[in-house]
Amino acid sequence: MVTSHDVARLAGVSQPTVSRALRDSGKVSEETKRRVRQAAKALGYVPSETGRALSSGRTRRIGLLLTDLENQFYPHVIAPMHHELEAYGYQLVLQTETTDTATVAERLISNGLDGVLLATTTVDSVVPVRLRDRGVPFVYFNRTADAMEADSATVDPVPGLSEVAREIAALGHRRVGAIFGPRNTSTALQRETALRDALDEQGLAIGSAATHRGPFDFDTGYEGAQRLLGRDPRPTVIVCGNDVVALGALNAAKDLGVAVPDDVSMVGFDDLPAAAWPLVRLTTVAFDLDAMARKAANLLVRRVEAEEPQPYEHAVFGTHLVRRGTLAAAG
Amino acid sequence: MVTSHDVARLAGVSQPTVSRALRDSGKVSEETKRRVRQAAKALGYVPSETGRALSSGRTRRIGLLLTDLENQFYPHVIAPMHHELEAYGYQLVLQTETTDTATVAERLISNGLDGVLLATTTVDSVVPVRLRDRGVPFVYFNRTADAMEADSATVDPVPGLSEVAREIAALGHRRVGAIFGPRNTSTALQRETALRDALDEQGLAIGSAATHRGPFDFDTGYEGAQRLLGRDPRPTVIVCGNDVVALGALNAAKDLGVAVPDDVSMVGFDDLPAAAWPLVRLTTVAFDLDAMARKAANLLVRRVEAEEPQPYEHAVFGTHLVRRGTLAAAG
Numbered sequence: 165m166v167t168s169h170d171v172a173r174l175a176g177v178s179q180p181t182v183s184r185a186l187r188d189s190g191k192v193s194e195e196t197k198r199r200v201r202q203a204a205k206a207l208g209y210v211p212s213e214t215g216r217a218l219s220s221g222r223t224r225r226i227g228l229l230l231t232d233l234e235n236q237f238y239p240h241v242i243a244p245m246h247h248e249l250e251a252y253g254y255q256l257v258l259q260t261e262t263t264d265t266a267t268v269a270e271r272l273i274s275n276g277l278d279g280v281l282l283a284t285t286t287v288d289s290v291v292p293v294r295l296r297d298r299g300v301p302f303v304y305f306n307r308t309a310d311a312m313e314a315d316s317a318t319v320d321p322v323p324g325l326s327e328v329a330r331e332i333a334a335l336g337h338r339r340v341g342a343i344f345g346p347r348n349t350s351t352a353l354q355r356e357t358a359l360r361d362a363l364d365e366q367g368l369a370i371g372s373a374a375t376h377r378g379p380f381d382f383d384t385g386y387e388g389a390q391r392l393l394g395r396d397p398r399p400t401v402i403v404c405g406n407d408v409v410a411l412g413a414l415n416a417a418k419d420l421g422v423a424v425p426d427d428v429s430m431v432g433f434d435d436l437p438a439a440a441w442p443l444v445r446l447t448t449v450a451f452d453l454d455a456m457a458r459k460a461a462n463l464l465v466r467r468v469e470a471e472e473p474q475p476y477e478h479a480v481f482g483t484h485l486v487r488r489g490t491l492a493a494a495g
Numbered sequence: 496m497v498t499s500h501d502v503a504r505l506a507g508v509s510q511p512t513v514s515r516a517l518r519d520s521g522k523v524s525e526e527t528k529r530r531v532r533q534a535a536k537a538l539g540y541v542p543s544e545t546g547r548a549l550s551s552g553r554t555r556r557i558g559l560l561l562t563d564l565e566n567q568f569y570p571h572v573i574a575p576m577h578h579e580l581e582a583y584g585y586q587l588v589l590q591t592e593t594t595d596t597a598t599v600a601e602r603l604i605s606n607g608l609d610g611v612l613l614a615t616t617t618v619d620s621v622v623p624v625r626l627r628d629r630g631v632p633f634v635y636f637n638r639t640a641d642a643m644e645a646d647s648a649t650v651d652p653v654p655g656l657s658e659v660a661r662e663i664a665a666l667g668h669r670r671v672g673a674i675f676g677p678r679n680t681s682t683a684l685q686r687e688t689a690l691r692d693a694l695d696e697q698g699l700a701i702g703s704a705a706t707h708r709g710p711f712d713f714d715t716g717y718e719g720a721q722r723l724l725g726r727d728p729r730p731t732v733i734v735c736g737n738d739v740v741a742l743g744a745l746n747a748a749k750d751l752g753v754a755v756p757d758d759v760s761m762v763g764f765d766d767l768p769a770a771a772w773p774l775v776r777l778t779t780v781a782f783d784l785d786a787m788a789r790k791a792a793n794l795l796v797r798r799v800e801a802e803e804p805q806p807y808e809h810a811v812f813g814t815h816l817v818r819r820g821t822l823a824a825a826g
Contacts, residue, residue: 208598255588258588438769441746442750
């Protein structure tokens with residue numbers, strides 16, 4: 165039987181530090197936490213909380229609820245969540261959503277999950293309400309719902325989009341287009357508000373004719389760019405709701421023979437790996453997606469293992485502009 | 496309590512057809528199977544096999560073992576497997592592999608999974624041996640191991656790569672380069688053999704100096720193309736082990752200022768969505784990945800639910816060339 169003393173020895177720290185590190189205490193450095201987790205994993209150490217949890221009937225399974233597995237965003241989220249949960253002895257169970265959210269909630273509840281990571285929540289989602297009713301802990305990842313407070317790991321789009329607006333103004337753009345995400349997601353709403361406010365500060369605005377809106381997917385970007393680039397006069401820059409949308413928009417421009425950034429500039433949001441490809445070189449807004457995914461998993465483990473009520477924690481991750489090749493001076 | 500008669504009514508078929516459709520009998524058309532599955536799902540119908548399974552102590556959880564979630568190939572595999580399993584009342588549990596495969600096998604076994612889909616098996620994998628020892632059913636998806644026979648859903652690369660070789664010869668290429676996958680995977684070995692044989696029939700060969708080998712990832716393609724394109728004379732065409740490798744290679748060419756297909760042609764394998772992007776237009780070898788993923792899940796459900804031993808089934812999916820913009824006449 166491996167004990168926390170064995171982990172302490174391997175990690176080169178004291179036994180109390182092992183406990184604190186595995187509880188993700190703020191008193192332990194990130195580097196030490198990493199070392200302790202690696203040691204725990206290498207030894208197959210199961211913390212005593214786990215022992216208590218097992219005897220209390222927990223399943224050690226955490227659900228990840230999402231809609232669109234083929235959206236390139238989610239694969240990059242699944243791996244860090246998985247690794248974080250694994251370090252605490254939990255399994256990740258994938259759940260894909262259907263249209264009937266009450267049914268989805270019932271299925272989650274009947275699956276006996278210890279908790280659920282909600283990654284594709286809409287502002288009016290029923291699932292959080294049902295989970296709370298039934299006492300199933302959950303954490304919002306990236307998106308939140310209005311009705312129900314919970315622990316959350318989200319992005320603050322303001323710093324990154326303020327940089328975008330300043331850059332757009334400095335490069336002499338006057339006709340700004342935008343392809344926004346769906347109005348029933350907190351991320352789309354926050355990004356739209358942040359962009360409009362930041363452009364306003366620069367004396368710029370997005371005309372209603374230069375606005376397109378749709379799901380956060382490739383087709384929205386492709387169709388949106390086709391529409392906006394077909395207008396006369398067309399926008400000189402298009403800001404996209406996320407990178408997947410921007411990839412659709414860049415490909416539409418390619419099909420239309422509209423040169424990026426010579427004829428039109430484009431900006432994304434998320435900084436997915438494909439944004440950095442030499443073939444793409446997308447200027448975009450970045451944040452620490454890996455840390456955010458791990459944080460969401462970590463918040464949920466703490467919530468699941470808490471022995472008494474705790475205040476909700478809202479971890480907010482900052483954003484910044486990543487300059488690549490798709491934002492240049494207005495033509 | 497929903498019965499098979501309710502499903503039959505909703506699907507507009509007879510009750511025996513419902514049973515046959517949910518067992519994936521060859522006597523029922525694909526269209527009818529789809530309709531029955533949709534009806535079963537809509538009504539929340541749990542087949543009687545499931546009832547028996549539940550009372551026999553099954554967990555209704557199927558593991559998917561893979562190494563590289565961020566490889567763009569796997570997200571496209573997870574969704575169809577998930578949907579197929581869901582239709583039979585099983586949950587998909589993700590498992591990522593570490594370096595110690597015996598440990599991984601123990602973890603899979605201790606998790607009480609009803610069966611495991613092996614998606615990243617190497618030819619010398621220990622996991623299949625351990626699973627068989629412990630009586631845990633498994634199915635090979637895409638890759639197989641040498642030591643242990645099992646149900647499998649794999650690709651036959653020969654037809655697609657034969658087309659590639661004929662096209663390469665017809666377009667006047669004489670210096671053929673290749674970036675192969677790792678020698679310990681059945682897919683890399685089969686594709687290499689198929690390509691070499693097919694080129695040989697055309698009187699062509701891949702020089703050892705024009706060969707690069709590495710994991711099936713972006714960096715292998717990027718580094719391989721940098722190496723091969725740095726040679727003098729360089730190959731006029733590079734055939735890549737898969738599309739992710741080809742994307743790396745295309746991006747290396749872009750960085751080097753080598754025009755595709757004017758200066759060098761490139762070919763992929765898998766036909767991932769990004770291969771069809773206007774910015775990429777990758778000529779590649781395609782197969783029905785969705786059907787293959789569903790088939791693997793289906794084979795595993797049948798194996799899990801079989802009440803007596805059955806011969807192994809090897810479902811092999813054909814391949815064909817998809818002509819886009821990266822394979823043209825030798826410069």
